[in-house]
Amino acid sequence: MKVVIIGGVAAGPKTASKINRLCPDAEVTIVEKGEFLSYAGCGLPYYISGVVKEQKELMATPVGTVRDSVFFQKVKNVNVLNRTEATAIDRENQTVTIRRQDGSEALLSYDKLVLATGASAVKPPIPGLELGNIFSLKGVEDAEAIKAKLAEHSAPNVVIVGGGLIGVEVAEAFVETGCRVTMVEFLPNILPILDPEMAILVEKYFNSKGVKIMTGTKVTGFGGENNIVNKVITNNGDIAVDMVVMAIGASPSTNLAVDCGIKIGPTRAIKVNAQMQTNDPDIFAVGDCAEKMNIITNEPCYIPLGSTANKEGRVAANAICGIDDQFPGVLGSTVCKIFDFSVARTGLGTQQAIDAGYDVVTCLAPAPDKAHFMPDAKPLMLKLIADRKTGKLLGAQAIGLGVADKRIDVAATAISAGMTVTQVANLDLSYAPPYAPAVDNILTAANIIRNKIAGAMEGITSKDVKAMFDAGEEFTFLDVRSPGEIEQMRIEGSLAIPLGAIRTSLDKIDKTKPVVAFCKISLRGYEAALILKQNGYKDVKVMDGGILMWPYSKIMG
């Protein structure tokens, strides 16, 4: 059996190695247009920042062997043709045309073909994009160029265009080397993988680190002198600049597939079934060029990630070798580090869940990530999204200085299994004070959702409270924190009565007006709401996330 694999970065080599282990007699050839094989693209931000010292570390195995073509030949029994481009696929004759660096061409015949052509940085048609010092961040070469500029200290003003994952991951590297960094995002918030109230808190954290965030801002052009960029032109004014990093996303590389009639899905990536098979049963697609399925909605999506590429490679190899296997799809789980902040998410966002037809119930649960008496406990802000009808967990988002990835990985596992919030609340997670609170953050969050579904608690978002203030609505905004906490910071317009005094202070709370209760995290707010309801108050809500997650102005000290 002859197998040709086009693409040698992540999914391709994985597929090749696995085929070789399953079918040692298969003749496997990888065609890669670049020099490098199997490099860790996700490591590039850390190479730029200097956390990863040498380029070759991104290409080596854990024991330091560089994965070059000799390595693949000797260890994996896989032929590698690098610096070689696949230029056409002839499905009828089952051949791939390749062109070597010297311009010579050849035909490779195949029994099975695997497309692992990856993705490329989106380059929008913005005037001036061709100017010098405008970089994207897709390959090792981009990273080298940016690194060189940083080393020169010749580009003190940096604009990052795009507030997605790559944009936020790379910002730290620029700040650390002393650049003034502005992030420009077209949408109303950065990180559209998060719900808006979570994204706003990340923006505030970025601000605290000196990064200027311009949201709702469209880049309409770049200005320059001597072919070097010196200005980013936007609908919100021009920004003087010495370097620009374009980070507005990746689009699947599908030209080869399109040209030979392989079907493209609605996300513009290559359409595949659960065996990673395209509409041609002898052609498979894996990694960043292939469309994914969302496990929850069963709808196609395009979320190109190295972690997914690897799993798809295994499934494709199994299918090619006649072993029954299928890829269940993805949840869009992801995590990123922003200075000391972690941002992680999985499953459906609130709007996505609403759009998918769910009766959505959400909660915000800010809490220390470890037992609160441990000095290294750090705050974690967790949001869960669930279906009110079935109680099923649909999504989770976590941000903060605390450990976010652990809770998101538990949520991803629970969502994959179709667990309800009641099942999540009873999970026997590992506990000791240096690792978690006795009731882990995700269990607390699941219990809040249970309370909401049971009707014991009606939540309201900080955004909706702000809107009530802005509209001049009459309501009591009841802060039930202790006097000491209130002295440190409070929200204008709130009425302060500590939880312990509520039962004896009912005369101070107007029974005819709606009440929105809150505290630091809104657990005491919940207890206050219950007391009020027991005492005949009809319209009592609890503000999700408490003052800790209130993103608007506060009166300090």
Add this chain to the structure above:
Amino acid sequence: MKVVIIGGVAAGPKTASKINRLCPDAEVTIVEKGEFLSYAGCGLPYYISGVVKEQKELMATPVGTVRDSVFFQKVKNVNVLNRTEATAIDRENQTVTIRRQDGSEALLSYDKLVLATGASAVKPPIPGLELGNIFSLKGVEDAEAIKAKLAEHSAPNVVIVGGGLIGVEVAEAFVETGCRVTMVEFLPNILPILDPEMAILVEKYFNSKGVKIMTGTKVTGFGGENNIVNKVITNNGDIAVDMVVMAIGASPSTNLAVDCGIKIGPTRAIKVNAQMQTNDPDIFAVGDCAEKMNIITNEPCYIPLGSTANKEGRVAANAICGIDDQFPGVLGSTVCKIFDFSVARTGLGTQQAIDAGYDVVTCLAPAPDKAHFMPDAKPLMLKLIADRKTGKLLGAQAIGLGVADKRIDVAATAISAGMTVTQVANLDLSYAPPYAPAVDNILTAANIIRNKIAGAMEGITSKDVKAMFDAGEEFTFLDVRSPGEIEQMRIEGSLAIPLGAIRTSLDKIDKTKPVVAFCKISLRGYEAALILKQNGYKDVKVMDGGILMWPYSKIMG
């Protein structure tokens, strides 16, 4: 409705607060014989070590409010009778006899009674146990006494009797203050919650920190002078000592229950149903006094943990207030910190799984806990235990400097959901280089089990390899690491041929003898085994965990 709750440390107050929220008209009374309420017993080792500075931090809410009786009355509307002992239960008349500190007695009547009487440190009948400077570690008073001795630096030689969770957690505090610490364990290994080959690696880590471990050692008595202990007498000789900490476990406090005819289960804890109800429908038991059910085997077990107590309190409160809820049981998930090592586990251990009738397949997967090119990546040794027939995950254990709790919490969630290793291998966990390898450790481990179940790989434990050496068996112990790795360390009796040279070195490997292949972690060992099998070798095994998890002697340098 009158509810009396006996016990005010963890499960009791949780039950009380939840009942108050659900049924505000209920009259809830907590009877607690000690002074303190709601303190975090799991925090005591960190109070002794000084990580937690003040005792009251263990008793405060996250915002610093101490949970005293005034707090419970004003905030939770719960009466607290502390320094008050419940001495008898009259089930027929539904009353509890209480005795106050001044010796006066009273009767409390109840409609529902909750036993949250906790557990006490096991005090075995060893001669000399009454001597001074022999402490247990169950309450705040014990911790204060130990702390005082450490502050005096008057007890340089410490013996910890018992190598369970509490024993290992507290060891660090003694080492840090300059004590010479010996841990004495009756069983063949410390930490019986781990499989032996994992426990041995923890013992070696303890040794590296200067803690002497004496396993298979029975304490038969204590010797002393002037009523102060100075000698621990064991079957392996006497140990000179200035202080002893007894940490041989906890037993449920069930006297009150037994005296009034409440049924006790096979684990000697109070038998309860899924609503935490005892054989008397008006009497519930929660927390460390109550028996648990193992989710996998559906067999009773006794694993007293604060994380479980909380969940049980909620279920009992729901049941008392007429709300349908049930506690699904536990997996024995736990984690502990030993210096910089994390030790975590969930589900069934290997022997437990065999005893429960499963056809057990296991794997060892040592790997960096983050992308290997990140400088702060640390090794994590992960073991999975699964059922060969169904592929279901049954248990997981993780130890090392790397992040263990995350993988164990994912495993606990997967086991609760009845997931197979194939489902685990395809989980969409969050990935970025600072948080995980592109293929997370638990996915790699699940894939190893899949390979074993598919017959692609036959594993052998290091223990069995050692036994083959000891028995003088003829076999090739094939080390396929690179020459550079072999120079640093190797195992005596091994044959070194790097993986890349195997295909051209078959003449050096005797085809008539069994082969056991390995590398650093046994991934290359697996590839070598496949190559050998393709070349007609019949008896080829791969050593689980590679040289990284080989616990016996190695030749260094």
